[in-house]
Amino acid sequence: MGKKLLLEHDHVPGIQGYDVYRKNGGYASVEKAIKTMSPEALVEEVKKSGLRGRGGAGFPTGMKWSFLAKPEGVPRYLVCNADESEPGTFKDRYLMSRIPHILVEGMIASSFALGVNKAFIYIRGEYYYIVNILEKAIEEAYANGWLGTNILGTGYNLDLYVQVGAGAYICGEETALLESLEGKRGNPRIKPPFPAIAGLYGCPTVVNNVETLASVVPVINMGGDAYAQIGIGKSTGTKLISASGHINKPGVYEIEMGITVEDFIYSDEYCGGILNGKKLKAVVAGGSSVPVLPADKILNLANGEKRLMSYESLSDGGFGGGTMLGSGGFIVMDETTSIVENLFTFARFYHHESCGQCSPCREGTAWMEKILHKIVDGHGTMADIDLLWEIQAKIEGNTICPLGDAAAWPVASAIRHFRSEFEEYVSNPSGVKKNKHYDSVHNNVNV
Amino acid sequence: MADIKFSEDTLALANKIIARYPEGKQKSALLPLLHLAQAEFDGWLSPATMQYVASLLQIQEVEVYEVASFYSMFNLKPVGKCLIEVCRTSSCWLRGANEIIEHLENKLGIKEGQTTPDGMFTLKTVECLGSCGSAPMMQIGAQYHENLSYEKVDGILDTCKAEGTRKTYLDKVVVDKY
Structure with a gap:
């Protein structure tokens, strides 16, 4: 069994409630932080831990915190990004609904470290039922003196609120999230200034993912150095992986970074192998935005060594031969999967979710969906494949926020690694339709 | 008004x-x-x-x-008492979302985007709802219905009809039983 820092108690009955959570060591990090440490020392611990943002970008959390401006008399804000919307990702949902107090605890300790007196959890609207779970946890935290005024008699004050979104992937981008929290459309802001200087209401703001803030709890409890011992290289600590697709045991798994991809897919501790004894065809390792890799490339590096579940190993080989850990949304596809049709669902997704602010993304995502629809429908030409390539290349790097890149990378990687499949759709459309190989119906339990 | x-x-x-x-x-x-x-x-x-x-x-x-008009959860036109939102993105598609949508269309006698004549159901397809590990899935009001099969879908529709109430995102529901 791998080391568990976040989900250690996830199967303890009643862990959703305060009493059981507290009995299992809950809120110890807040006690330690507020009573025995200075905010500066806390930021130092997080820096030492090597903790990196768990939302997808992997930016060092301690460094992000140290950028926070601290002008006199100006309030600062901490905002938890619980807008989890990256296709393939459902770890924050699991964590918040199962152990809501770990997020509340992490936010209190983090707020103290940042000198924040008002914090928000911005959660995607579709998770409305979790709003109720979080608000109950927050209420319990207030009732037990962990939130409100004069926390633990130290004179420190903190209020924590849950803010609900209303269905927009783009609000996972931190400046779009802040716009939305201000009651506006979720259009990302031009940076700089970064939120650390001018964020919510123009005030210095830190935006961190749910899992990142929850991870602050073990970082404080065990100390930054000890946390950094877990994992491998610059991928310290544990990571929650959302495993879905053609596997025997879909679900959320906490892994110590550094286990092999092969072990993650095939061992009974994790995914338990491919569904129905089929062969592995491809994996999207870190949510829909990261490059798709064929079986041999996801399991092994170019030098023949086994690929590991870590930031560095997954990106080994660059965009030509590697991918990214991203949000940890691990989508597994068996040998019968049509890469082209799966890509079509991604293209449709990004077209739907583009905020429309930048023309390369607004127009490009629409055209990519249209062309892929044409190919899937059996009316594509070879020139369409080149056109797709050209469009994605013109989106990448030419937009205000990373949604453009996120829309381009899946298209680029699918064509790079599976071009022959696109060509088959073009040259033999009726054959593709008849071919069981590209028939999604087999996946359904009803057929 | x-x-x-x-x-x-x-x-x-x-x-x-x-x-x-x-x-x-x-x-x-x-x-x-x-x-x-x-x-x-x-x-x-x-x-x-x-x-x-x-x-x-x-x-x-x-x-x-x-x-x-920016956010997909806000309806700017009337919808049925039960707005059925079926996820269609990758992981759900891999596990049979298209077949679930087709089944719903046949069962309700409407196409995606339409409302049944009795005003009970509106069928909508949506992008990833964060239920990839329990695909295929659909959301009705606050309730996530996961690991769907045709039989399960039929049962849910029957229950909705029998209850006859409007389902909202604010409904108090228990989705994850821990």
């Missing part, structure tokens, strides 16, 4: 939400209030409902409309 007005309880909750934000930043309450309004006023945001929310926050009506 002068009768668009929150109930006493809802108004109290709305005021509590508005009070969370710093002085002059009450517009932050817009999304939460639109959720309350949609749930209370027949599952959609009519122009009159949006005018009412604007008046509560003392902002321009167009500020409400531009936000309401």
